[in-house]
Amino acid sequence: MKTILYIIQKEFKQIFRNKGMLPIIFIMPILQLVILSNAATFEVKNIKFGYIDNDHTSTSRALVERFDASTYFNVLTDFPSEALASAAMLNGEVDVLLHIPTHFERDLQKEKYNNLGVTINAIDGAAAGVENVYVTQIVQRFNQNLKIDLFQISDQQIQPTSIQTIPLFWYNETLNYKTFMVPGILVLLVTMITLFLSGMNIVREKEIGTLEQINVTPIKKRQFIIGKLFPFWVIGMGLLTVGLVLAKVVFNIPMVGSLPLMYLYTSIYILVVLGIGLFISNFTETQQQAMFISWFFTVIFILMSGLFTPIESMPNWAQIITEFNPIRYFVEVMRMVMLKGSGFMDILPQLSKTLLYALVMDGLAVWSYKKTS
Amino acid sequence: MSNDHVIKVEGLTKMFGDFTAVNAITFEVEKGEIFGFLGANGAGKTTAMKMLIGISTPTSGKANVAGFDVFTNAEDIKKNIGYMSQKFALYDDLTVKENITFFGGIYGLSRKEIKEKSAVLIEELELEKAANKLVGSLPLGWKQKLSFSVSLLHDPKIVFLDEPTGGVDPITRRQFWEMIYKAANQGTTVFVTTHYMDEAEYCDRVSIMVNGTIEALDTPKKLKERFKTDTMNDVFLKLARG
Amino acid sequence: MKRFIGFIKKEYYHIFRDKRSLFILFGMPIAQIMLFGFAITNEINNVDIAILDHSKDVDTKEIIHKISASKYFSIDQLIEKESDIETIFKKGKVKAVLNFEKDFGKNLIKDGEATIQIITDATDPNTANTISNYVNAILAQYQKELNKDVTIAYQITPRTRMVYNPELKSVYMFVPGVMTIILMLVSAMMTSISITREKELGTMEILLVSPLKPFQVIVGKVFPYIFLSIINAVVIVLLSIFIFKMPVQGSLFLLALESILFIISALALGILISTISATQQTAMMISLMGLMLPVILLSGFIFPISSMPLPLQLISNIIPAKWFIIIIKGIMLKGVGFQFIWKETLILVGMTVFFIGLSVKKYKIRLE
Numbered sequence: 001m002k003t004i005l006y007i008i009q010k011e012f013k014q015i016f017r018n019k020g021m022l023p024i025i026f027i028m029p030i031l032q033l034v035i036l037s038n039a040a041t042f043e044v045k046n047i048k049f050g051y052i053d054n055d056h057t058s059t060s061r062a063l064v065e066r067f068d069a070s071t072y073f074n075v076l077t078d079f080p081s082e083a084l085a086s087a088a089m090l091n092g093e094v095d096v097l098l099h100i101p102t103h104f105e106r107d108l109q110k111e112k113y114n115n116l117g118v119t120i121n122a123i124d125g126a127a128a129g130v131e132n133v134y135v136t137q138i139v140q141r142f143n144q145n146l147k148i149d150l151f152q153i154s155d156q157q158i159q160p161t162s163i164q165t166i167p168l169f170w171y172n173e174t175l176n177y178k179t180f181m182v183p184g185i186l187v188l189l190v191t192m193i194t195l196f197l198s199g200m201n202i203v204r205e206k207e208i209g210t211l212e213q214i215n216v217t218p219i220k221k222r223q224f225i226i227g228k229l230f231p232f233w234v235i236g237m238g239l240l241t242v243g244l245v246l247a248k249v250v251f252n253i254p255m256v257g258s259l260p261l262m263y264l265y266t267s268i269y270i271l272v273v274l275g276i277g278l279f280i281s282n283f284t285e286t287q288q289q290a291m292f293i294s295w296f297f298t299v300i301f302i303l304m305s306g307l308f309t310p311i312e313s314m315p316n317w318a319q320i321i322t323e324f325n326p327i328r329y330f331v332e333v334m335r336m337v338m339l340k341g342s343g344f345m346d347i348l349p350q351l352s353k354t355l356l357y358a359l360v361m362d363g364l365a366v367w368s369y370k371k372t373s
Numbered sequence: 374m375s376n377d378h379v380i381k382v383e384g385l386t387k388m389f390g391d392f393t394a395v396n397a398i399t400f401e402v403e404k405g406e407i408f409g410f411l412g413a414n415g416a417g418k419t420t421a422m423k424m425l426i427g428i429s430t431p432t433s434g435k436a437n438v439a440g441f442d443v444f445t446n447a448e449d450i451k452k453n454i455g456y457m458s459q460k461f462a463l464y465d466d467l468t469v470k471e472n473i474t475f476f477g478g479i480y481g482l483s484r485k486e487i488k489e490k491s492a493v494l495i496e497e498l499e500l501e502k503a504a505n506k507l508v509g510s511l512p513l514g515w516k517q518k519l520s521f522s523v524s525l526l527h528d529p530k531i532v533f534l535d536e537p538t539g540g541v542d543p544i545t546r547r548q549f550w551e552m553i554y555k556a557a558n559q560g561t562t563v564f565v566t567t568h569y570m571d572e573a574e575y576c577d578r579v580s581i582m583v584n585g586t587i588e589a590l591d592t593p594k595k596l597k598e599r600f601k602t603d604t605m606n607d608v609f610l611k612l613a614r615g
Numbered sequence: 616m617k618r619f620i621g622f623i624k625k626e627y628y629h630i631f632r633d634k635r636s637l638f639i640l641f642g643m644p645i646a647q648i649m650l651f652g653f654a655i656t657n658e659i660n661n662v663d664i665a666i667l668d669h670s671k672d673v674d675t676k677e678i679i680h681k682i683s684a685s686k687y688f689s690i691d692q693l694i695e696k697e698s699d700i701e702t703i704f705k706k707g708k709v710k711a712v713l714n715f716e717k718d719f720g721k722n723l724i725k726d727g728e729a730t731i732q733i734i735t736d737a738t739d740p741n742t743a744n745t746i747s748n749y750v751n752a753i754l755a756q757y758q759k760e761l762n763k764d765v766t767i768a769y770q771i772t773p774r775t776r777m778v779y780n781p782e783l784k785s786v787y788m789f790v791p792g793v794m795t796i797i798l799m800l801v802s803a804m805m806t807s808i809s810i811t812r813e814k815e816l817g818t819m820e821i822l823l824v825s826p827l828k829p830f831q832v833i834v835g836k837v838f839p840y841i842f843l844s845i846i847n848a849v850v851i852v853l854l855s856i857f858i859f860k861m862p863v864q865g866s867l868f869l870l871a872l873e874s875i876l877f878i879i880s881a882l883a884l885g886i887l888i889s890t891i892s893a894t895q896q897t898a899m900m901i902s903l904m905g906l907m908l909p910v911i912l913l914s915g916f917i918f919p920i921s922s923m924p925l926p927l928q929l930i931s932n933i934i935p936a937k938w939f940i941i942i943i944k945g946i947m948l949k950g951v952g953f954q955f956i957w958k959e960t961l962i963l964v965g966m967t968v969f970f971i972g973l974s975v976k977k978y979k980i981r982l983e
Contacts, residue, residue, distance in 0.1 A: 006478025014466050017507075020897040024904055032908050039912040039927050042657060042741040046921045063771075089778070090951045092941060095921075108771065118775040123948050125783030126657045127919055132775050133748060139773050146771070161723060161761045163754050164730045167747040169737035170704065180739050188908070196903060200896055213462035215428045218451040219479045284635065288808050291899045292639045295800070298907075299643070303650055308917055309657045310742055312710075318654035332707060339738040342705040372447055373429050 003219060007227025011201075015231060025197070025235065026242075029189040033243055034250055037185050040308065041177040044130040049073040050094040052085050055104035063100065063116075066142050072134050095121040096131050108146075171254075171339050182251050183334040184307045186243040190266070191273055191327055192298060194236040198277025199294040201228060202369070203284050215371045225366045229274045236270040237263070247338075257337035261344060265333050268354050272326045275361025282368040301327040329354050379404045379531055379562050380425065385434035387420050394420040396585040397434060402531075402564060407557050409576030409593075410566040413613055417585040418566040419459070419535055425564070426456050426533050439530045452480075455524030455532040459539055463520050465509030469500055472508055473523060480527035494522045514545035521552060525561070532556065534565040538572065550575055570606040579605070581612050588612050618827060622835040629809070630839055644797045644847050648854045651789035657917070658785065659745050663691035664711040665703055672720035674729070678757060682713070687749045704736045711735040711746045723761075779948045790855045791943040792916030794848060795936045798874070799881045799910055802844050804902040806837050806885030811898040814889075829978070837882045844878040864950025873946065873960065877939040880963050883970035884935070890977040910936045938962050 016022065049067055053060050068075045076094060079085035088094045099117030101107075108114045118135055122128035172179045205211040214224065240263070247253040277294065284290040304311075304318070305327040311319060322328045329350040336342035344351075380402035387395040395417045402408045412418045423429035425438050427447030436443040439453035463472045470491060477487035495504050498518055503511060508519070517537060524532055534553075538546045550572070557563050565576070573579050573593060580590040589596055589612060593605055600608045631637065664682070668675050683690045691709050694700070703709045714732035716722070723729040733750050735743035780787040810833070813819040822832050852870070855861040863870065885902065892898040912918060913927065914936035920928055931937050938959040945951040945959075953960070 003479050003481065006475055009478075010464070010467065010471070010475045013471060014464065017466050018894075018896075020893055021900065024897065024900040028904050032904075035927070035930070036908055036912045039923050039931075040918050041922050042918065043922050044919060048921065087955075090945070090949050090955050092945070113770050114772075116771050116773045118773045120775060120777050122777035122780040122783055123944050124788045124919060125780055125785050126788075128777055128780070128783055129658075132777075135773055135775065139771055143771055161727045161758065163723070163758055164728060165747075165751055165754060166730060166732045168732055168734045169740070169743050169747075170700075170734060172737035172740055172743070175737055175740035175744055177740050180741075185908075192904060192907070196900060200899065204896065208465075209458060209460040209462045210464055212428065212458055212460075213456070213476075214479070216426050216451055216454070216456040217476070217479050218448055218481075220448075286633075286812075287895045287899065288805075288812065289633060289636050291804070291808065291903065292636050295804070295903060295907075296639045296643055296646075300646060300650065302911075303647070303655055309655050310659055310662075310739065312662055313656050313658055313660050314654045318650075321654075335738050336705065336707050340705050340707075340736070342707065346705045346707070372427060373423075 003223045004227045004230070007224065008230050011228065011231040015235070025193060026239075029193055029239060030242060030246065033182070033185055033189060033246055037178055037182045037251065040181040040185065042126065043177060044127050044134075045072050047073045047131055047134070048076060048093065048095045049098070050076045050079055050085060050088060050096070051098035051100065052079045052082060053100045054102040055100050057105040059105040059108065060100045063139075063142055064098070066138050067098070070134070070138060089119070089121060096135065098135075171256075178251050179253055179339060180335070182247045182253050183338050184331050186240070186247065187305075187327065187330045187334055188302060188307065189243065190236050190239050190270070191301075191330070193239060194232050194270055194273045195277045195294050195298060196291070197235070198228070198232050198274045199280045199290045200287050201232075202278060202281035203287050203290045206285070207287060221369050221371065222366050225278060225362070225369060228278060229271065229362070229365075232274050232277075233267070233270050236273070237267065240266050253338065255338050256341035257339075258341075258343070261347070262334065262337050265337070265347065265351055265354070266330075268351070268358050269326065269330050269333075271358040272354060272361050275358060275363075275365045276326075278365035279361060279368050282365065282370070301325050304328065305331050307331050323353075326354060326357055377403045379439055380408075380564065381435075381437045382425070383435040385421065385424060385436050386432045387417075387424060387429065388432045393585055395424070395431075398582070398585075398587045400580055400587060400590055402562060404530075404562055405557060405560050406577040407553060407563040407565065407575065409573050409579035410564060410582070411568065411570075411573055411579050411609065412566070412582035413568065416582040418582055421582070422533055422535055422564070422566060425450075426454060427451055452527075453530045455527070455529040457517075457520050457524045457532070457534050457537055459536040461513075461516050461520060463508050463516070463523060466507060468507055469495065469504050469511075469519060472519070473526065476523050477526050482527060490526055494526075498522060514541045517541055517545070518549060518552065521549065525556060529561065531562040531564060534563065536566055536568070538567065538569065546572075570604065570609055573605040573609075581609060583612055618825075619831050619835060622822075622827060622831070623838050626809075626836055626839045630843070640801065640843060641847070641850070643801075644793065644851050645854065647793045647797065648790065648851055648858075651793055652786045652855075652859050655789070656785045657741075659742055659749075660686050661689050662687060662711065662742065662746060663709050664688050664713065664746070665691055665700075665709045666693050667695070667697070667700070667712055667714045668693065669717040670715050670719035670721075672718075674720040674723055675715045678715075678731075678754070679713075681753055681757060682750070685749070685753060687746075700734060709736070710739075710742060711750075713750065784859070786855070786859045787861055787948060789916075790851070790859070790861055791940050791947065792914065794851045794874075794943060795877070795914060795939050796910050796916060797847055797851070798844050798878055798939075799936050800902070800906060801847060802840055802878050802881035803885040803888065803906060804899065805840050805843075806882050807888035807892070807898040807902050808895055809840075810836055810886065810889035811892055811895045815894055833886060837886065840882060840885075841875070841878055844881075845875065848874045848878070861947065863947050865946035865952065869953060870943070870946045873939070873942050873956075873963075876960065876963055876967070877935065877942075880935050880967035880970065883967050883974065887970045887974045887977070890974050909934060913937065915940050935963060935966050 051064055053064065067073045079088065085097055089097060097119040104114060116139065120128045120131050169175055202211065248255060280290050280293050284293065304322045304325050311322055311328065333347050333350050336347060378401045383399050384397045385395060386393065386397050398421060410418055420429065424431045424443060425436060427443055427450045431443060438450045441449040443450065467475065473491040473494060474487055477490065495501055508516060521537060538549055553563055567573065576593065578590065578592050580587045596608050597603065597605065600611050602608050666679055682688050694703065700712050712734045714734055716730045719729045733747050735746050737743035777783060813822065823829060856863060888898055888901050892901060913931045913934050920931050942956050942959050945956050
């Protein structure tokens with residue numbers, strides 16, 4: 001036990017003495033949490049909208065007016081020709097184009113029916129889908145008022161049967177994206193910092209030659225690994241704390257659930273990450289290799305974590321892969337406990353899988369540390 | 374094993390794939406002697422030493438260090454030996470005192486012992502002014518002396534030195550050998566590799582390794598007589614050129 | 616020149632002898648493209664929902680049937696009381712509950728109006744909103760069937776044409792992003808690490824006192840990575856063409872030139888990082904921690920830049936990846952020529968010159 005304390009003391013001194021690293025460990029994650037949480041949103045707004053009005057009647061102007069009034073669209077220009085409009089589309093100046101045909105109003109009055117051309121830049125397929133919904137909604141609402149406002153025809157239709165829907169958004173009534181992203185990004189930052197630091201740690205001592213000096217001492221493998229784990233564990237818990245405070249103070253994220261439960265889970269989770277990091281560190285020869293491997297797994301883990309895109313939409317085989325992704329569990333638990341107030345029993349599956357993972361990874365870290373080659 | 378032999382090696386071999394780095398070497402080192410382990414670069418000195426200090430498992434053969442077998446009891450050997458590698462291996466980003474405390478700590482010394490020992494050590498090395506400076510900022514000679522002293526912190530039975538005087542000036546080398554003598558006088562066995570042939574003259578006995586095998590082993594005086602030369606340098610040249 | 620070639624050879628040996636790093640270097644883009652192509656989508660499907668049916672009549676059964684037939688939803692369970700909603704949401708699996716009012720069918724016939732609550736777990740606002748929209752769409756369809764006989768006067772129907780990606784495949788959106796993020800991180804990270812590594816091991820001094828000019832030393836170190844990055848870019852483009860049938864509408868030659876430009880600007884950024892960091896550890900942390908999240912989040916790779924708050928939209932302009940993503944999308948999907956992307960190209964050139972200039976300046980200060 002005493003031996004472990006000496007290692008911990010040494011590691012802390014080395015971390016706090018490295019002036020180049022301190023801002024990267026403590027300031028950069030905080031800045032990123034504060035800034036980048038604002039960036040991660042799938043909301044579609046400020047849509048770059050243009051139109052070609054070949055009709056120039058009160059009806060066509062009224063229709064454009066509707067788009068102008070909508071908060072989703074930034075109405076840009078009335079393009080005088082199709083050629084100019086499609087050039088603007090190629091340029092990326094416009095993402096949604098409305099083509100109002102000639103004799104639009106006249107045909108509508110005559111036929112009671114007309115088509116409207118809409119072109120959407122669909123490279124971002126999800127956004128294009130949403131844009132299409134917005135366009136359709138605006139046109140439908142325009143339809144409903146058309147007869148009353150424009151043609152002064154009184155409503156003599158039979159009232160159709162209708163199903164009313166009342167959407168209720170629990171836990172996040174205003175659909176605030178930050179409520180969703182801040183806990184997730186906090187998870188990422190805690191994971192990345194602890195993984196990269198531990199991943200580079202032992203291999204760094206290998207490269208500068210001090211590990212050999214340690215290997216000729218009678219220190220036990222498990223003492224060494226625990227001594228290495230602990231300082232990074234403290235840093236991870238510290239980051240979590242700072243992150244939670246920021247989440248509350250800066251973003252006003254609701255914290256419904258139990259803080260001790262969050263800390264309990266995180267304390268186990270960080271052990272998983274550190275185990276992976278030290279395992280990588282033991283298994284590689286240079287810091288460059290270690291970083292590369294950590295980077296590879298981080299990217300895959302992030303993408304497969306459900307942080308940005310929903311896991312349940314993935315095909316089955318991919319969902320099975322995510323079962324082995326520790327970040328997935330951390331993201332789930334943070335969101336469940338923080339935002340919904342899930343209790344111990346609710347997160348028990350995640351908690352027990354993480355605990356098992358921690359035992360395996362930390363075991364591997366001790367096993368892979370070879371004092372003798 | 375006789376009580377006088379703190380290192381006993383028989384047919385010790387290390388292969389890396391097809392390459393035999395150390396080929397069935399056999400020798401004994403007596404308690405309290407300064408044993409010089411000589412050889413050209415690449416002759417297998419460092420590999421042999423790493424097997425003796427328990428950080429490299431031999432391919433075959435037998436070796437017993439400080440009463441323990443290198444195959445089965447490597448960790449017990451480590452309690453009883455000190456080691457100074459040819460690459461400086463203290464922490465550059467810790468101070469002199471912190472390095473002493475750390476290594477004392479992992480060898481299981483008590484706080485009190487560490488305090489006493491570091492006071493003595495710092496005084497002997499005349500490092501009082503530098504005690505709280507980062508080791509990385511010290512000149513190489515001081516670093517080497519410090520790392521030798523650190524390897525002796527836990528009063529090991531044997532200390533292994535891998536080219537301890539590489540790259541330091543003649544005055545520091547002289548001081549370094551004085552430290553070695555002092556340790557030997559206090560009963561510590563010193564196992565030292567070097568390729569400075571003048572240093573070989575300071576050893577009680579030397580062995581000369583060529584291409585993984587020990588070609589000669591005796592006192593410097595007897596070796597010079599046997600090869601009819603005046604210096605160890607010539608002994609070495611005769612052997613190395615085969 | 617001979618010396619210089621010898622030096623480049625040395626760098627090649629360094630890289631190609633390290634099998635593990637090579638494996639990652641080339642495995643990474645393949646793994647990412649595959650994941651994005653086959654596994655990751657920001658669409659929703661098969662979302663687990665629960666039903667709370669207080670009415671249990673013909674209409675509710677029909678609606679439930681329609682919902683469960685849709686590919687978007689799968690019905691996980693039927694619950695009996697309101698208080699169950701909280702419990703199942705807390706477990707996390709079920710994302711929405713449809714709550715049919717009492718006497719749903721009766722009300723529909725008697726008053727011509729009945730109510731369903733769509734209760735969603737909005738911790739993920741995007742999914743919640745999409746679920747709500749899809750349920751509404753299914754109900755609207757059902758309503759239309761109920762109202763078959765009622766005709767509505769005056770109807771404008773939008774005829775939407777989805778251009779550049781008619782099938783709305785999310786892989787079209789992700790390929791340019793993956794390519795950018797890989798080229799950026801590989802180039803910037805690898806160069807910054809390999810240069811600081813020589814500094815740390817002390818071999819940089821040896822190189823600098825050699826007859827090679829400092830400029831040659833840096834170019835020599837960076838050159839192999841240009842080559843590696845180009846291979847990566849080629850692999851990504853080939854995968855996207857042959858596996859995901861993604862078109863390259865524009866000129867391949869232009870795409871190649873622009874990619875090389877972007878690689879060089881990422882390498883220049885890597886050199887800059889190496890001049891400001893003393894150890895490999897610092898260089899890695901700057902290039903990983905400093906670049907990874909901003910490149911993923913602020914480049915328009917996953918999240919649309921135009922929806923971000925204005926200050927972030929401004930910040931996104933200094934991310935080279937943003938401009939490259941616009942360029943690739945332009946060439947590959949829209950098929951534009953140089954006249955449409957010269958602005959973005961110029962910005963990348965400007966950034967590259969800036970990074971190199973700053974590195975040279977920092978480097979000189981260090982040597983003095």
